[in-house]
Amino acid sequence: MRKGMSGDNGPDIGKYTLKAEKHNAKDLPGIEDKYKQDFLDVGYDPQGAERSGSFLQVDHSVLCSKAMQEGVEIMSTTDALEKYSWLSDYWWHAVAPEKDIYTQQVDRKQTQGYFLRTLPGVKTTYPLQSCLFIGQEGLSQNVHNIIIAEEGSELHIITGCSVAEKVQSALHLGVSEFYVKKNAKITFTMIHNWAPEVEVRPRSGIIVEENGVFIGNYVCLDPVKDLQMYPVTYCGKNARATSQSIIYASKDSKIDIGSKMVLSGENSRAEIISRTVAADHADVTARGILSGSAPNVKAHLECIGLMLSDTARIYSVPELEATVKDAELSHEAAVGRISEEEIAYLTARGLSEEEAAGAIVRGFLNVDIKGLPPALGAQVRRMIRMSAEALE
Amino acid sequence: MLEIKALNLEVDGRPVLKDLNLTIEAGESHVLLGPNGSGKTSLLLGILGFPKYKVTGGSIIFKGEDITHLSTAKRVKLGMGIAFQHPPVIRGIKLGEMVNLCKGDTSQQVTQETRTLAKKLHFSDEFLERDVNAGFSGGEIKRSEIMQLMAQDPDFVMLDEPDSGVDIENMELIGDMIGELLHRRIRPSKRTASGLIITHLATITDYVEVDWAHVMLNGMIACSGNPDRIISEVMKGGYEKCVRECQETMDRI
Numbered sequence: 001m002r003k004g005m006s007g008d009n010g011p012d013i014g015k016y017t018l019k020a021e022k023h024n025a026k027d028l029p030g031i032e033d034k035y036k037q038d039f040l041d042v043g044y045d046p047q048g049a050e051r052s053g054s055f056l057q058v059d060h061s062v063l064c065s066k067a068m069q070e071g072v073e074i075m076s077t078t079d080a081l082e083k084y085s086w087l088s089d090y091w092w093h094a095v096a097p098e099k100d101i102y103t104q105q106v107d108r109k110q111t112q113g114y115f116l117r118t119l120p121g122v123k124t125t126y127p128l129q130s131c132l133f134i135g136q137e138g139l140s141q142n143v144h145n146i147i148i149a150e151e152g153s154e155l156h157i158i159t160g161c162s163v164a165e166k167v168q169s170a171l172h173l174g175v176s177e178f179y180v181k182k183n184a185k186i187t188f189t190m191i192h193n194w195a196p197e198v199e200v201r202p203r204s205g206i207i208v209e210e211n212g213v214f215i216g217n218y219v220c221l222d223p224v225k226d227l228q229m230y231p232v233t234y235c236g237k238n239a240r241a242t243s244q245s246i247i248y249a250s251k252d253s254k255i256d257i258g259s260k261m262v263l264s265g266e267n268s269r270a271e272i273i274s275r276t277v278a279a280d281h282a283d284v285t286a287r288g289i290l291s292g293s294a295p296n297v298k299a300h301l302e303c304i305g306l307m308l309s310d311t312a313r314i315y316s317v318p319e320l321e322a323t324v325k326d327a328e329l330s331h332e333a334a335v336g337r338i339s340e341e342e343i344a345y346l347t348a349r350g351l352s353e354e355e356a357a358g359a360i361v362r363g364f365l366n367v368d369i370k371g372l373p374p375a376l377g378a379q380v381r382r383m384i385r386m387s388a389e390a391l392e
Numbered sequence: 393m394l395e396i397k398a399l400n401l402e403v404d405g406r407p408v409l410k411d412l413n414l415t416i417e418a419g420e421s422h423v424l425l426g427p428n429g430s431g432k433t434s435l436l437l438g439i440l441g442f443p444k445y446k447v448t449g450g451s452i453i454f455k456g457e458d459i460t461h462l463s464t465a466k467r468v469k470l471g472m473g474i475a476f477q478h479p480p481v482i483r484g485i486k487l488g489e490m491v492n493l494c495k496g497d498t499s500q501q502v503t504q505e506t507r508t509l510a511k512k513l514h515f516s517d518e519f520l521e522r523d524v525n526a527g528f529s530g531g532e533i534k535r536s537e538i539m540q541l542m543a544q545d546p547d548f549v550m551l552d553e554p555d556s557g558v559d560i561e562n563m564e565l566i567g568d569m570i571g572e573l574l575h576r577r578i579r580p581s582k583r584t585a586s587g588l589i590i591t592h593l594a595t596i597t598d599y600v601e602v603d604w605a606h607v608m609l610n611g612m613i614a615c616s617g618n619p620d621r622i623i624s625e626v627m628k629g630g631y632e633k634c635v636r637e638c639q640e641t642m643d644r645i
């Protein structure tokens with residue numbers, strides 16, 4: 001059994017190689033052509049239609065980083081560190097480099113990552129898109145990302161991580177640091193599409209300043225060998241934060257996922273919503289911590305699991321911690337199976353039992369993703385639905 | 393259309409129907425009255441073959457076929473449909489999508505046809521975007537159930553208390569729709585749809601004329617006959633008195 005959050009019994013970093021073949025800009029059309037569907041499956045449109053900018057990294061090579069809107073910046077973090085000396089104030093500020101062996105590894109052996117920023121007052125008309133893709137067998141991709149929404153700006157991001165069909169095993173380490181400045185807003189929708197032998201360790205920290213809004217959505221519907229992530233959001237005064245995750249864990253997937261909301265600013269609000277389906281031999285731990293330490297904070301955690309197999313497991317761990325008297329924290333956790341009554345209802349409308357069960361699982365995953373621009377929300381719902389329909 | 397012979401039914405190991413007989417011909421509509429807990433809903437769910445409702449004796453013949461041990465899905469394919477008394481909430485499935493499913497269409501895109509049907513039931517396009525039965529009012533549930541039935545268009549229509557808790561205006565609408573489902577607006581010789589309607593106060597019969605009425609008591613059909621006579625007797629003197637008088641008449645014959 002895995003212990004704690006420190007990564008014991010997690011991926012063996014030494015097993016993976018850091019040496020990657022270098023891809024050049026001239027390879028881009030070929031790569032886009034070859035992996036078009038993989039990119040589209042995680043929300044990355046190589047055409048960049050209805051996007052305010054794009055970032056594409058394949059293995060360790062950044063193949064595309066272009067902003068399509070004034071006041072929006074997209075580049076690799078390597079370039080950004082060269083360009084902006086002030087970036088050192090943001091570097092390892094929301095996540096500690098010594099947090100665990102994975103952050104240490106990213107600190108020592110970083111392989112690119114993206115820098116996304118909106119200048120003060122700028123609102124992205126369309127979302128920015130990014131894709132981190134592994135095309136090489138046995139690779140360790142160690143990205144460090146920085147995302148900044150300057151004061152009063154609004155930044156919508158859709159980001160996908162995926163591996164090429166032929167890749168059996170790989171390791172993805174990702175440190176992401178988010179800074180939502182005063183009156184700014186970030187929505188970050190992340191779609192993962194891994195493979196049964198891929199190990200994944202994202203590490204994220206999100207700092208939301210006064211009146212800021214952060215909405216994080218996470219979607220993972222394909223098998224993965226071992227995934228553990230646990231973003232921590234720090235809410236300043238009047239800040240609002242939402243974390244929504246939609247997980248369909250199948251085959252031998254081992255997933256330990258959760259979110260921590262630190263309500264340290266007066267009058268801040270947070271919400272964690274998680275929907276987990278466990279099938280086959282999947283093992284899912286769904287965590288959530290709400291920690292209220294400032295006056296008049298309010299937060300809710302909703303963690304619902306659906307069990308589809310006798311050999312799967314869902315371990316749900318909701319935690320509430322208050323250190324001031326008027327913190328209002330609540331949680332609702334439930335794990336159950338598909339309701340017979342609902343199946344019966346749908347069969348009475350002409351569905352077979354299997355079709356009814358499929359429709360109920362799809363419905364369960366069809367969370368109303370709140371807070372996204374309508375077109376993006378509709379796209380994400382469509383993507384979830386399409387993947388859900390492909391599930392057996 | 394439907395012939396039930398000496399049906400015995402159990403729910404959770406508990407007998408709810410005892411040697412029940414009922415025949416409904418094609419084109420006929422029947423109402424079923426009876427006190428709370430007498431087994432009316434169980435009868436409908438038993439006819440539909442819900443797994444919880446186990447047949448321990450007797451048989452159900454539908455369109456000439458013995459369906460006693462057929463799955464619900466197969467019975468529905470043969471042409472049965474039901475409007476539930478207490479339908480469950482189905483999270484994440486929109487009403488519009490559900491109407492599509494009733495038509496055998498698995499797309500989630502609401503079609504013009506679905507919108508037109510919704511309008512007929514006084515539902516707005518926005519209402520079609522709501523999760524099925526989530527937060528629906530009592531009257532909305534009735535209309536939504538009937539809308540789904542109309543999308544399905546079954547030959548044998550079961551309605552579990554379509555008239556309970558419905559206001560006057562909605563009652564008129566529901567009456568119209570049921571009349572359509574049961575082919576009551578066309579000449580008797582041309583009717584092919586049949587119906588079985590559960591009702592407490594027989595309100596529905598002010599809007600839809602029916603051919604037969606039955607009174608259920610303790611899991612048995614205790615009395616059957618002309619709907620006007622039976623309904624007025626039940627309304628006047630209650631179920632037991634109606635059944636007593638009914639049996640005296642039978643004895644005399």
Ligand SMILES: Nc1ncnc2c1ncn2[C@@H]1O[C@H](COP(=O)(O)OP(=O)(O)OP(=O)(O)O)[C@@H](O)[C@H]1O
Pocket residue numbers: 403404408426427428429430431432433434435444477
């Ligand atoms: N799913 C079930 N589980 C347990 N008991 C049930 C179930 N369905 C029916 N029963 C029991 O069977 C008996 C008959 O119930 P049924 O719902 O058929 O009555 P009804 O005539 O429809 O009553 P009402 O007029 O109140 O709707 C009741 O005692 C009820 O509690």
Ligand SMILES: [Mg+2]
Pocket residue numbers: 432433434477552
């Ligand atoms: Mg009933």
